[in-house]
Amino acid sequence: MTETIGFILIVCGLIFDFSGCLGLVRLPDVYNRLQSSTKCVTLGTCLILLGAVFYNGINAVGIKAILCIWFIFMTSPTAAHAISRASHKAGYKLWKGSACDKYLEDRQGSLKKEDS
Amino acid sequence: MESIEKSTGFKFRVRLFEFLLMFLIWLALTWTIDPLTLIVGVIVAAGVVLFLSDLFPPNMVLLFTPRRLFWLLVYIPYFLYCVFKANLDVLYRVLHPDLPINPGIVKVRTALTTDLAKTFLANSITLTPGTLTVDIEGEYLYIHWINVLAKDIEGATIIIVNKFENILRRIFE
Numbered sequence: 001m002t003e004t005i006g007f008i009l010i011v012c013g014l015i016f017d018f019s020g021c022l023g024l025v026r027l028p029d030v031y032n033r034l035q036s037s038t039k040c041v042t043l044g045t046c047l048i049l050l051g052a053v054f055y056n057g058i059n060a061v062g063i064k065a066i067l068c069i070w071f072i073f074m075t076s077p078t079a080a081h082a083i084s085r086a087s088h089k090a091g092y093k094l095w096k097g098s099a100c101d102k103y104l105e106d107r108q109g110s111l112k113k114e115d116s
Numbered sequence: 117m118e119s120i121e122k123s124t125g126f127k128f129r130v131r132l133f134e135f136l137l138m139f140l141i142w143l144a145l146t147w148t149i150d151p152l153t154l155i156v157g158v159i160v161a162a163g164v165v166l167f168l169s170d171l172f173p174p175n176m177v178l179l180f181t182p183r184r185l186f187w188l189l190v191y192i193p194y195f196l197y198c199v200f201k202a203n204l205d206v207l208y209r210v211l212h213p214d215l216p217i218n219p220g221i222v223k224v225r226t227a228l229t230t231d232l233a234k235t236f237l238a239n240s241i242t243l244t245p246g247t248l249t250v251d252i253e254g255e256y257l258y259i260h261w262i263n264v265l266a267k268d269i270e271g272a273t274i275i276i277v278n279k280f281e282n283i284l285r286r287i288f289e
Contacts, residue, residue, distance in 0.1 A: 032217060039243060084249075103258040
């Protein structure tokens with residue numbers, strides 16, 4: 001029974017991981033791609049690890065998988081924040097159909113103040 | 117508050133708490149009660165606390181009160197629900213033939229003050245539907261939003277931040 005639940009969780013995780021990769025290909029710019037890859041890959045990988053926990057039961061392997069879930073939940077958003085901030089500072093523009101970019105406006109404002 | 121954090125007794129309690137946390141993680145990772153492993157674990161945990169305890173949030177031990185833990189237990193299911201919603205949202209946008217996106221970076225304001233609370237807020241925002249924290253400056257957060265519904269600070273704050281802020285304030289402040 002627990003094995004079946006484990007397999008179902010792993011399949012769900014694979015579906016989410018796949019959609020994250022598909023978003024990486026289809027979405028237009030680096031920020032939108034980070035959106036899809038961060039969210040889907042976080043949950044997808046966590047579901048796969050959770051499936052491994054159900055498949056193995058709570059033992060040496062299961063506990064390691066649970067710790068990995070915790071670490072992925074903590075580090076994946078932080079990594080996305082670091083990449084998006086760095087790419088904005090490096091000058092990558094938003095996709096041309098974007099609605100607004102308050103961050104660019106504020107950064108240009110502070111740069112002008114430093115110049116004058 | 118200031119005097120409690122400076123006293124040696126409090127510092128010792130914090131170190132002891134960190135040591136126990138490290139030792140628990142060691143136990144979970146090795147998953148044996150072999151005496152030799154336990155001795156190595158004590159040495160490693162003590163070493164980590166001795167050399168790296170500056171990296172831990174200094175008032176973390178103050179957070180472990182029943183009321184805060186209760187709100188943490190409320191927060192986790194709500195957070196997981198938001199994560200699932202976020203994934204279905206991305207799944208819909210990616211699989212839709214027309215790519216229904218309207219992206220942009222908006223600015224929001226948070227009332228949270230401690231670094232730990234802001235970190236949790238930023239990470240929660242990143243993992244929930246359509247939003248990604250790009251930068252934090254003081255009380256302002258810059259959020260990349262895949263479907264911009266409100267461009268001004270107040271409107272975006274109400275939609276993105278408020279749902280988490282109320283619970284996080286009860287946990288961390």
